[in-house]
Amino acid sequence: MNDRKPLIAGNWKMFKTCSEAIATAKQLAHLIRKNQAVDVMIAPPFIALEKVSEAIKDSHLSLGGQNLFWQSEGAYTGEISANMLTSVGCEYVIIGHSERRQYFGESDATVNRKIRAAVDHHLKPILCIGESEKERESKDTFSVLDKQMKTGLKGFSLDDLTSLIIAYEPVWAIGTGKTATADQAQEVHRFLRSMLATSYGNTLANSIRILYGGSVKPDNISELMAMADVDGALVGGASLDPETFSNIVHFEK
Ligand code: 13P
Secondary structure (H helix, E strand, O other), X not given: OOOOOOEEEEEOOOOOOHHHHHHHHHHHHHHOOOOOOOEEEEEOOHHHHHHHHHHOOOOOEEEEEOOOEOOOOOOOOOOOEXXXXXXXXXXXXXXXXXXXXXXHOOOXXXXXXXXXXXXXXXXXXXXXXXXXXXXXXXXXXXXXXXXXXXXXOOOOXXXXXXXXXXXXXXXXXXXXXXXXXXXXXXHHHHHHHHHHHXXXXXXXXXXXXXXXXXXXXXXXXXXXXXXXXXXXXXXXXXXXXXXXXXXXXXXXX
């Protein structure tokens, strides 16, 4: 047993207009109203954040951004800053998602700057890491994750990282219907926690939540959550439908 509170987070990616996001958030808030044992976060598209924030203000649903830029303000067309996210009620921010790395050129170095901005603005960063199918096949999983973690977290002190959350999302399992088995997830999560223990000590390592992401569904969440080092999930497709996502939040213990 550990005292890490599970976190089930929904990454809505580029889905839902503002009105669709409000309706989904309201339904979800209602469906999960009795479950205080799990933290639940949704990350709608930027344009819906403010209205969704109003819609869920009396619920225990939290809000997150899907990305940020590290500058506070300036001539950075198309970007959103950490203080803009907090100003509309965000508590979390997803950083370095594999889709951002793959399609928008994000690197471990830019991820590092983004985490700095999140920490400085009291946003809880959800650092996404994960290996590709090719890297897993060539047995490079651990070295890839080691580099993503070490570069992503370079220069941070123990205090900086108290609100850090890690999401292990193997790229080959995202949106493919192929989930890592619970044992595969546990093997990686244990490795990540031991890396954190080596760099920052056991107290911090034992308090950081490590989420699994990649084709999480109502029928595989319980198995994943039964693993000692799996503290929650970052859910894509299955977070878009309130009933399905609520079934994930209500996983069987
Ligand atoms: P899926 O749950 O659709 O596989 O997406 C996972 C993900 O990328 C969450 O950030």
